[in-house]
Amino acid sequence: MVIHGPGQTLIQTYRRKQQETYKFKTVDRGQYVFCFNNEFSSFTHKVVYFYLGIGEEESLTEEMSVKATALTQIESSCVSIHESMNAAKDYQTDYRLREYRGRTLAEMLNERVQVWSVGECIALVVLSLMQVLIVRSFFRGKPNRAPPRF
Known part of the structure; x- marks a missing residue:
C-alpha cells in the first residue's frame, strides 16, 4: 500500500503486509491517495477493509460551557x-x-x-x-x- 498526500508527496509505503493496521496523522489539507497493489500474490482472493477517522470531534462540553449557565445534569448525561x-x-x-x-x-x-x-x-x-x-x-x-x- 502506498499513501500519497497533497501534491503527490509520498507519506508511507507498506510492502508485503497482511492484516495490519496503519495509522498516520495528516499534516496538510488536500487530497490523499491510497494505492493498494496485488504484488504479493496475484492468485489469491483479496479483501481490503479500511476506515478513515477524520479529525478529532470537538468536545460538546466546551461548546456548552461558552454559555454563561452551568451544564445541567441532563446536558452532562x-x-x-x-x-x-x-x-x-x-x-x-x-x-x-x-x-x-x-x-x-x-x-x-x-x-x-x-x-x-x-x-x-x-x-x-x-x-x-x-x-x-x-x-x-x-x-x-x-x-x-x-x-x-x-
Whole structure:
C-alpha cells in the first residue's frame, strides 16, 4: 500500500503486509491517495477493509460551557452518552473486522482439512487394493512347477 498526500508527496509505503493496521496523522489539507497493489500474490482472493477517522470531534462540553449557565445534569448525561456511543461504534467496527478475519481463516482451514481428508481417503483405498493384491499373490499356486522330490 502506498499513501500519497497533497501534491503527490509520498507519506508511507507498506510492502508485503497482511492484516495490519496503519495509522498516520495528516499534516496538510488536500487530497490523499491510497494505492493498494496485488504484488504479493496475484492468485489469491483479496479483501481490503479500511476506515478513515477524520479529525478529532470537538468536545460538546466546551461548546456548552461558552454559555454563561452551568451544564445541567441532563446536558452532562447527554455528553457522556454521546461519548460512550462513539466508543461503542469504534469497538463494533474493530470487532467486525476481527470477526471477518477469524471467519476467513476458519473457512480456509476447513477447505484445507477437506482436501487433506479426500487425499487420505484416496490413499487408503489405493493401499487397501494393493494389500489385497499382494495377499492374493501369496496364495496363488504355481501350476507348471513340480514339487521337489527327496
